[in-house]
Amino acid sequence: MIDVSVIGCGNMGSALITGLAEAGGYRITAYDVDPEAFEAIEQHADRTTTDLDDVRDSDVVVLAVKPDIVPLVLEDLELDADRTLLTIAAGVSRAVVSAETDAEVVRVMPNLAAETRNMAAAVAWDEPNEHVAQMLDDLGEYVVIDEDLMHVATALNGSGPAFVFYLLGAMADRAVDEGLAPDNAEVLAAQTFKGAAETVLRSDRDVETLIDAVCSPGGTTIEGMDVLWNSDVEEVVGDALTAARRRSEELADDAEGGEQ
Numbered sequence: 001m002i003d004v005s006v007i008g009c010g011n012m013g014s015a016l017i018t019g020l021a022e023a024g025g026y027r028i029t030a031y032d033v034d035p036e037a038f039e040a041i042e043q044h045a046d047r048t049t050t051d052l053d054d055v056r057d058s059d060v061v062v063l064a065v066k067p068d069i070v071p072l073v074l075e076d077l078e079l080d081a082d083r084t085l086l087t088i089a090a091g092v093s094r095a096v097v098s099a100e101t102d103a104e105v106v107r108v109m110p111n112l113a114a115e116t117r118n119m120a121a122a123v124a125w126d127e128p129n130e131h132v133a134q135m136l137d138d139l140g141e142y143v144v145i146d147e148d149l150m151h152v153a154t155a156l157n158g159s160g161p162a163f164v165f166y167l168l169g170a171m172a173d174r175a176v177d178e179g180l181a182p183d184n185a186e187v188l189a190a191q192t193f194k195g196a197a198e199t200v201l202r203s204d205r206d207v208e209t210l211i212d213a214v215c216s217p218g219g220t221t222i223e224g225m226d227v228l229w230n231s232d233v234e235e236v237v238g239d240a241l242t243a244a245r246r247r248s249e250e251l252a253d254d255a256e257g258g259e260q
């Protein structure tokens, strides 16, 4: 049983709580300054609290507040050296957090799919942390990266779900325009993204080879792919990633400058 506290039960904190509760094997304390935040996770957390002292005895304390709130929480959060402080705030480095705590600091960029235990996460640590590794395994897939690559990971897997929702929405919307019922279009589009992603994860074939496998000669897919290949959509999608990565770097500058 791993004792986990989550500080900040908004979109990301509540997704983590829900996923960990689904997985089992965790005693979960949910802390927030706003009791309304508990509504979404009341059935998943073992305890909800507005008293920061209640998180002190947890094995792992997850810092899931907005980047500019991190310094405010750290001011009041006292953790012993044998605890793990897991920070997920975009742009906030381990160095910035470590300067304010005795706990071992691990930085993770998670994503919203923690809720369904399909999360893609990037982790930066000095040494593998058994509890964090267990949590990330239970919540989905994770990769270990150098911390200086956390900005691009933030764009790819942290912000990525929003980009995918957008693309999925664009495909579903056009299918609705062309006659499918909205519910059916959403199911077909979402399951198509899920199936395509699962295929990439399980297959040895690269993305180009997989595209070829869908394109029958003289068939339908190649007509659509020609539209994509002759457009600047690849560059635009890349630009979205770069814009998010740049914003992560700006947030890091703010965090290092102590701005709030």
Ligand SMILES: NC(=O)C1=CN([C@@H]2O[C@H](COP(=O)(O)OP(=O)(O)OC[C@H]3O[C@@H](n4cnc5c(N)ncnc54)[C@H](O)[C@@H]3O)[C@@H](O)[C@H]2O)C=CC1
Pocket (backbone or CB within 6 Å): 007, 008, 009, 010, 011, 012, 013, 031, 032, 033, 034, 037, 064, 065, 066, 067, 069, 072, 073, 088, 089, 090, 109, 110, 111, 112, 158, 159
């Ligand atoms: N939303 C997402 O998909 C992802 C978010 N993140 C990171 O997770 C962190 C949280 O983001 P969201 O959940 O989207 O924000 P949010 O705004 O949905 O939730 C923040 C929560 O923090 C609470 N809060 C505010 N001040 C507090 C304090 N002093 N002590 C305790 N709780 C406090 C708020 O009441 C709210 O419930 C951010 O640092 C973000 O960079 C990382 C990856 C993905």
Ligand SMILES: O=C(O)[C@@H]1CCC=N1
Pocket (backbone or CB within 6 Å): 090, 154, 158, 159
């Ligand atoms: O938009 C944000 O800043 C956060 C970090 C990654 C996803 N959401």
